[in-house]
Amino acid sequence: MRKLLVLIVLAACFLNASAQNISLTTGWKLAVGDSTQWASPTFNDQHWAAVNVAHSWEQEGHPNYNGFGWYRIHVVIPSSLKEKAFLKDSLRINLGSVDDNDEVYLNGKLIGKFGGKTGDIMKGAFYGPRSYTIAANNPAILWDKENVLAVRIYDTGGDGGIYGTNFSIAMADVMDHVNVDTEADFNYGERNSLSKAVKLVTTNHYDYKGKLAFKVTDPETNTVLYEKTNDAAFTIGKPFTYTFEIARLARKSYTINYTFTDEKSGKVLTQTETTPYLLTPYPSAKPKINGAEVFGVRPGNPFLYLIPATGRKPLTYKAEGLPEGLKLDASTGIITGTVAQKGSYPVTFTVSNRLGRKTKEFTIVIGDNIGLTPALGWNSWNAWGLSVDDKKVRTSAKAMADRLSAHGWAYINIDDGWEAEQRQPDGKIVANSKFPDMKGLSDYVHSLGLRMGIYSSPGPRTCGGFLGSWQHEDQDAQTYGDWGIDYLKYDWCAYSEIDPKPDLAGLKKPYQVMRTSLNKINRDIMYSLCQYGWGNVWEWGAEVGGNSWRTTGDIQDTWRSMSSIGFNQDKAAPFSQPGHFNDPDMLVVGKVGWGPSLHNTGLTYDEQYTHISLWSLLSSPLLIGCDMSHLDSFTLNLLTNDEVLAIDQDALGKGANKYVKSDNYQIWVKDLKDGGKAIGLFNLSDKYQTISLNKNDPVLKDYTKFRDVWQQKYIVTTGKTFSAKVAPHGVMLVKVSK
Template identity: 90%
Template structure:
């Protein structure tokens, strides 16, 4: 389920609970359904379900439920909140994340509302953090008495409810409208130095004057490496800028803390981030062929493959053994044509430049299966949401061609938001004004040697409220074929209106229908099922013709979301095979934001290494979700490690098994086609820890070579155990060989 991520708040900056806040993490009750009586403070909710708002309502016993639900909590709001506050005029209510739209009532009075295109919270999906601010003298507040806070939710699909960590009531603070803008990229200097500029900004006309403390800490030893305090003044439109440089860093992440203390109020604001570190060696100037060892296509359908190769340009490409009907452009490395005869065709690719040449054995399989390895590409949603347009897609395609295609990245996928408001008179779907020429856009992408993806829903409407494919499946599939589409993401969304409570047959049906429609056209279209893991889709996704299937709800760019999704794929892993892969959702590295405003991912750099490592071990589709036009040095390095990508693209197609599961660490093991294994040692704790595995353990027995895949170098190990010190939320990814 894709949802429009929106932050609605009358205050900006940091909305975390402080010392004077009233926590609202416990005491909530839930009822699914809808009744106007549930807003009333007099309503008896004694028999409602007690719930944990760290979890969505699906996790609290309401699987597959979409529609209305209400949350209620009883809380005393003491007048001492005002007495201890520097500012005393407004009350702030933090409600975690709302999924999707909401109305908020305090003692029966409506105090806030968000979502819905026409005032009706049933329309549109506006998922995201929610904070409401009301006047302290609002008569809805009963000071020093019990208050009833009631939240009416409408969920458009997928996960639903209110959930997260930030639930509290507080007096609006002088620091609420202050933030540390650290969105600038780090600059990399000589000898592993880093520099950056950050800003203290505010939307408040208050003149802030105080101290900015800057500190760098080594999380492994807790040693303070550097600290400095500076005078800082700023107000609306006049930020305070601080520039720093950290010299001679090791290849690991450090904690950077910015603390501003306002002189007049005594209030403080703290922001932390971690420093990036580069592990992937830069590609050699000598030619090297990357990517998977196998590629599948169906007989009689158009064939497109770009040989992924690095090395100093210009490169020259050759191919021996191409099946009849295919041709290679020696200057671009693009293979095109049509093969009519089924079969396995062994091919030898050769790439040359002035420094030498490199060959690679490759197999083209013409048969009934496509997508023999997981898709590598980009999807517009996690960056642009519904604000995607033709220009953004072209920028992304050009960036992929220039910077990523040499490593095997190939798909450029448009998500929701491309569809016209109405179908054409003959029933055909059309693109809206943001995409004036979808065929021309697809031709542009194909001209770069890349493949084009699109999005729809089996319901009448998509998650974003645009046209779905309901009762137009044949027409839409033909239109996609006419445009030259290579990938379809098919998202459940409003199909719940057709079948509100589907059984297993009901879950399968819409995907079987579109599969039949896709089979009628003369084009290979990768088929991505998106229905959030309902009905253990990994057990039947292949049987309805899916090349991949979502195993989970939507991912967010934080550790809680990443870890809860990634480390709970063990049940699905055994069902991964060539042509059919589990999809734990798209990547949240780089600059994301769900459009149109973007921010640097909230994952730490260690968490981003974990993200790519785990998804590769799982044989998951790797679909970049960031702004491709702003690929910073770290993100580019993260996405271009050919040895890591080779683990994801391994022709055996197996998903890793959850080999060791402890409270604070896990070990995942993946068998590879050449007889070696890829092993991920993951630290789930907030501190450095040593993770060990006995060399006589079946996972390691008879293996003598240990290769650090991210650094692309062999590790010297002695003794009876293989041990590694792993960073908080970090990983050591190794390949073991005999």
């Protein structure tokens, strides 16, 4: 889990005697553009603008800017830093997060780039936290003198620059590159018990010996439930493993603190995680039909729909009232075909097994509008980044078919990294060696009753440096149609080279061009605009034919990122409507990583409930971004609550509005097609708190039924208020009806 440190203001001066590091937020300066002179310590940067590195450069006066930029700061590095350190051989420089690629110079000398990776600064995307370590005797360091730290950034698209909270200079510590590996899954036992194995691991060549303290605390009462200390020894390649079991836990999250104290150095490492808790009831063995109540297709275009249903298998499917041209496979629940005649066709689905049968009224709309409810699916980026390949996509599709499709999840979307280096001589785009048969892959996805998506950019290159669709829009749209693509994410990226400072018409233009190209093919392709919310895209996204549009920059798996994005969607919410939805970016639950190395999301379990609840209230596309081959019990439980998903998939298509806002909590309200309302009570504080609404408040007046949507049970309420005790960063999601 990435730790966020509060930054301390620092002038270019010596540290006090007790300080262990240099922390700074002020003193940085920024210039966009590129010059080799800007690395030099003698360059005069007095005319450069001061910048707050808590924010991306878009937020610091450079909206819509992609390309090169430089940050510089002047700082004294005192020798007392080295003298007071236990280890004296290396200096560590932390630079928050880089978006996307970086080169770091200390007094004009290159000391690191790309977080240790290799490549071309203008190709690929090496986004993420940065920490560089150099030898204490490196002549680039001017001890007890002013040093100039210069950071060269190349931003491929979206937010850019260096930003975050972990900016510091310190001596390398004996606890550097030591961590408590908590990546193993929790195991669920009887009577709400939990067990797990954690490891103390290091990449340092140092023999650690000391004590590991283990403590479990109830954050609601601050009561310590379990506490134990163990001897622990480990070194590189020889981890220390600690296995524990916690018995009889209530249905809420607890805090686990791991504290290792090294005997020789006295240094301490503390790491924290929270415990999962399952709220969604397990599906009944009896048949139940899930998913949206409506599905739209354009006349004459291929139709593919899997009836989402749970229950003990085998299930038998039936559909009465299907329009002419469609047929149902009674054993799989997959409906295929084409319909020529426009109209709304009421259909009755029936699913049965040996325990019973269930019916559901459904509407097939053959018309000009598709994507009548937000997309439910998976996107490769937040897990695999540019390392995505055919095998990972097939594995994800099979996992979705086996574990999620019965709840309405339907899209398998390939993000950046699939394109070959060159087009064919006739200009046709082809996939690279990681995807040897894109048509075959699409056919496989379709055989599971799922739909397949792909990624491109209106610029000459994508954010990852692959081929974009610039001046090949018609060809690419036709190729996608030939492959059987059902969804296109169209990411601005290098289009800034075509139009560096677009006005409103310029922002619309590339999306209008591709929309025209997509209209020429005989296939429905959901059109996802990705340009980070520029120009208030929610006001015109539907006008240019978008089925969804990104309202923000890229999300990270932190509370700071998720909450700042999710709780600032109120301006866009009124523009949500069937076929056209706001997209506050993909989900960061489960195992994520943006590349070949994955980790458990940095969101706590309470924060993950908030994430899914808020995105569902907003009528957002829900695009899972985790490793689908590793859906642990909590993540699976989180993603298969049909009542929560029904809020997202409500046919009215409205986004929730921010009804109450305070420093410590917010209440969001969404109107539903059946006349009810979905209400989210969100605790933004770090402590439990009770959140209340008066029953005579207009949002509750005349409503008599209160349903806890996550637990799928009605709440008995008395008195004049509806109140809920909500966990830190957690949520109570209720549906009210008459």
